[in-house]
Amino acid sequence: MAIKTFNEIMEEVKGKPILVANRGIPARRICRSIRERFDAVAVMTATDIDKTSPAASAAQELLLLGSDPRAYLDIDRIISLAKKRGVVAIHPGWGFASEDHKFPTRCAEEGIIFIGSTAESMNLLGNKVQVRALAQKLGVPVVPGSDGSVDIPTARKFCEEIGFPIMLKAEGGGGGRGIFLIKNQDELESAFVKASTMAQASFGNPRLYIEKFLASARHIEIQVISDKYGNVFAFDERDCSIQRNHQKLVEITPSPSELITPELRARLKEYSRSLVTAVGYDSLATVEFLVTPDGEPYLIEVNTRLQVEHGITEVRYGVDLVEEQIAVAFGAELRLKEEKFPPSQMAMQLRINCEDPQDDFAPNCGVVSRYISPGGPGIRIDSNLSAGYDFPSNYDSAGALLISYGRGWKKVLGTMERALNEYSIGGLKTTIPFFKQVIRHPKFRQGDFDTNFIGNTPELLCYTDLAPEAERISKLIAEISAKGTNPYVQLGEYRSKDTPRVGEFNPVMPAINNATLKAAPAYPQGDRKALLDFVRDTDYVHFCDTTPRDITQSNSGNRFRLAEDKLIGPYLDNCGFFSIENGGGAHFHVAMLANMTYPFTEAKEWNQFAPKTLKQILIRSTNVLGYKPQPQNLMRATGEMICDHYDVIRCFDFLNHVENMRPFAEVALNRKEVVFEPAISLSWAKGFDVKHYLQVTEAILAMVADVAGVSTKKASEMIILGLKDMAGVCPPRFMTELITAIRKQWPSLVTHYHRHYTDGLFVPTVGAAAKAGAHIVDTGMGAAVRWYGQGEVLSTAAYIEEELGLKTNLNKDMIRECNFVLKQVMPYYDKYTAPFFQGIDHDVVHHAMPGGATSSSQEGALKQGYIHLLPYMLKFLAGTRQVVRYHDVTPGSQITWNTAFLAVTNAYKRGGEEEVRYLLEVLEHVTKYEEKDLSEEMKEARLAIYQDSNDAFRDLLLGKFGKLPLGFPADWVYQSAFGAEWKQAINQRTEVSPLSTLEDINLAAEESDFINQIRRKPTDEEFVMFLNHPADALKTVRFKRDFGNPNNIPLDVWFEGLETGRELHFVDDNAKPHSMTILHVSEPAKDGKCVVRYVLDSDIMSYDVQVATPQEEESAGSEKADPNNPLHVAAPSNGDLWVMYVNPGDVVKKGEELFNVSIMKQEKAVLCPADAMVKRVLKTADYKETKMMVPVKEGDLLIELGPIPRRCSNEACQKPLSIEGMAYCHFCGEKLEA
């Protein structure tokens, strides 16, 4: 035949329809080439599902195939439709029927050009067994194995010869499917049967052949193209070694490995050319080899079609393979000549599949909510994705093919990494984050990988699939706005969508003048000795500000956020405070529980926006920042992190058990820049007098001296002694006495006084303390001072200066500015986080419930319906404190409260108020009179006092928290609390610190646990958070992953959400500004979800929020019975079907029980309404076997009955004949009447 040129083909083909019998990515690719130079009409097949797919846009016409998703395999139908359309050529793409030899045969019969291999070549080259024979003839090395298909005995023989492991492969298979790895003879037989069956089902050919398994091999393939005239072009190799389950994921040309030398490359090309020439091949083909680590190549198979990874070869050479393939199919001479078309670029392709790599690459389908594809130099994309596309479940998971190219491997890597970061596919899980891990992996970058790379590198699956932070924050804002409340802040439903708002938060922030900002810090930093000397030498009273911690912990539910800290922090920094208390206590925990903030990151930021003032933290001796005693290694880890961010560390123990403070002291005293402040918990009661507290002070100094290896006098110069009146009960005269005594005995000891406002005597008592010589006092900003925290700074300072004649050194103007800003912040917190019960309670001097616990405990009593018993509980508190004596700070205060609550409520349950009153009388009596003056009756009655106490109280009595400050209580308390086991309890009790018996925590196991939950390694901070509060730390880590940093949301939006139509401006953690406007919030649908549509920067997005419980369950799809149809048997009401007795085909009698439904623990039998045959059973259950019940709704159709069919007339048979119009009974063969 005359050799045609490309131009002649173009003339021939112009305007003619060429069909692509495929879908998705390959169809789009091919249609593009059809339209470009040829200017032919690109026709694409499309089933109903694919009619509107993004790929379909590349075609000019669609050849509609109807509703059956598998229609792409129906060659005959496609060809007949094509013929009708007048199609001149068909391109099969890859997959589907592209390697079915019937396709080219049928096309030839119909006079349509098949753009691909001939049937003969498919059978020769495409058949795994045939090509092996050919290769061996041509001297092309093949993988050792059987030369043809085998049966089991032959297989066994081969395995013995070539040795295990071997691969069992399907002769008709391809694309990595139908391959089984067999390791030994035992596996062979069962695997053989399985493989053969699978091969028959998948490829229509059950024959198998064997190949030796080559370990650590690289998959190297050569693309060739040849024309009808014997011209062949062999391209540089493609390295497709990165595979998973024999599916290629990454393809690179040329191979980045040094293993593929120019000599080997030439060899492989020569082999490939010889193979295609030998069969007279005239289209595209790919010859695939495995190359062992010693550089030996072995042929695996030849693919006689266009391949998924053809693009990288096109990019490397700057050619269009599809265009060439079409031209060649029409008889053009190959334009590509190896000498004229040298390769220049290096290229890599990643298969962006809609799969979740972390879920074993499970395919994903669903709506693509956001689609931003990468671009710029060096990027090529072939995709079947767009925003809004509902990715179907019926086909493969290929979403897009992403190619990066450039001169050199490093450029290709860099370009790909950049492109992956730009690529944003929302709404589906994709392989993008997985590939980011691959690209980063050093072995990959070095080109050092083989086909086992993915299997051997599990850390590739450890990543977090993160959308950009602004997008995540916008989802959070959408959720809060749709619900009207913020569920994450853990305040219940404190408002709804319709509650009037406090309004937009736009605080006026007075500028701080430069001089102030630039002024040096008021106190020495980073040097404990210098700091303490300074405090000793100055003659004014020093102030510590507790606004960011204790004040807001006590009065604003601990919900004061870092975002608002940032607003007031710069002012606080310039007020001349000794320190700012900005961390610890319950705040550490609640930061994670409700503010979704990393507490140490918070501390770090404090040191950035308020760098000049010392930072102070409160920790508990045994628990540090957690809720139970910490073992040494955990305490050390937490302690070091604390010392990294805080300057003054106040440590307290509710029993003043000094040994409990020792382990932490060891950490803190070791850091010269940190000041350790052991604090004495103060109560004002019998036994807790000045003498007692002086002994405690001595014990503290002795312990510090021991740890630091110095004298007690020196020790007194190294620390600050804290005096902590948690409940605010010690009156002025007592503080005067105490502090005077302390100052007298240890003149160099710096004292720091902390008191709560609850009893109303804050100012005079703090004043007295200062007058008696306390160096530092705790106060707070007036705008935030309420009932339960500290008192206010300016008034305290005024009292100290004007009434007591002392000096202070505060920047009062700055305090005023700070108050002005804080005043604008507080209304939100007051409205949403204020405690239920408020107000000053002078009775606290009797019942001693501390600060924040006062309101929450009493609120608890109210909510449980015991508000009327509250006065009794308070009386109980006053009494029990005199029996079991310790200090009411955490956790002591909880224990006391619970003991009171349980005692009073249980007494009430036993005998009403009378019983309660009697109980309290007994308690009062017991505290008033000496043991020797008590009657026998009283001694018996008092045993009731602690009979209802809980484990925590008993643990306290056993000494498990530490040594009780005034010793163990009387024996009768044990009798009361432990009942019959009281003697053992007394024997068991200990005065040793609970820390001494704790075993170190297994840090490696904990880290493993974290990785399992979050799928990546924790940062150091996350790890300490996790060790202290595992559940809430995980909650915060997940929150951050899902929603970003909530401190980027302004205060009003955090509590109230965003009104529709208001434009919100916010910044993300990279200080990039964003804007968000909610366009519409729909009404909740039946499933309880509403859709929030909003604009984020320049994208329109939508987000579903669950605002109500679904009204109907997912069985909205259940078929309903027709109430008028007597053959319909329905569920009698809403309940659970737990047993279905019949099956379709059963003949049932009237009154027989068909099934049973459990309705609120009542079992209802549903009986058959008439003699009939069961036609359909829609739901079935068998609780006894499966332990599962099927929920049903009233009216759901469960059984459809049908008329009883006639029976076979043969008496011996009589079986029901379910099919109409049968001439013979198909059970017994009897002839039936018509």
Added chain:
Amino acid sequence: MHTCFVLHDQLPDITLKTTPEELATAHAGWSTLADKEWSESCLDDLAVFRSELPHFSSDIHICGECSSTLDVARALTERNLLCEWDSILGLRQKSGRGQLRRAWNSPEGNIYAALRLPMTGFFANELGALVMGFLLADALQQLGYNARIKWPNDILVDSKKIGGILLEERGGVLTAGIGINLHSHPPQEDLRTEWAVPAGCLCKNEQTLPILQVWQTLVDHMHFCYNAQVVQYTTEKLISSVEKQLAWLGREVWIHGSDLVNRSGKLMGISQDGGLRIRQQDGEKVIHSGSISLRP
């Protein structure tokens, strides 16, 4: 005047025949049968022994060993021999059943009863099981036992399970199967799961309780309480009365076998449709199926 019948005939596959003497010697609890006057008679086509039940408002049928008293009840109902508030007592059951056909261990000495209930009022809707539990717990309290309802239909006395109730509805007839441990209870090993409430029985030490009389007293109380009070209750009043007798109110409980499986929450009460209100960290939920325990 109502009657106590002892079934002398056998109902195939359901019950064997028996006599009052046989019953009286089968267990100490039945010995009081010997003190009554019996005469032979017929009920429909069934041979029976009969004795008067003075001051009692319904009939009681006693049978020997049966598959389950619920089956006996169904057989008698089909013959129109069982009216509302009539009941069956069985000596022992071969296939005593609880919820969902679980086994109910039934050796002689305990109460295995089937009580036919009306199909009106609260018994016509889903609150039937709760009402039954309430009536039974109330009746036991009248007898001096510290009885509580473990939702939805177990009876606890002194925190041990001494009874269970199963409501079966079939063909427009509602029957309550009631098992009460009088003299014996299954050993802990036989209980369903690790978290099941430990079993107990009403008898203290070696005392003997007269089975028939105890049952009579209970039915008497339940019937009276229902007709005099419960039948006039609003749903709110019923729910609140049930709540007063609810075991573990306010305590942390673990939930099994519903979609809150293996979660815990605080038991807050009963909802208006008879479900159990549980409070968890993220709010209050109502469950309608599954069971609860104090331990996970």
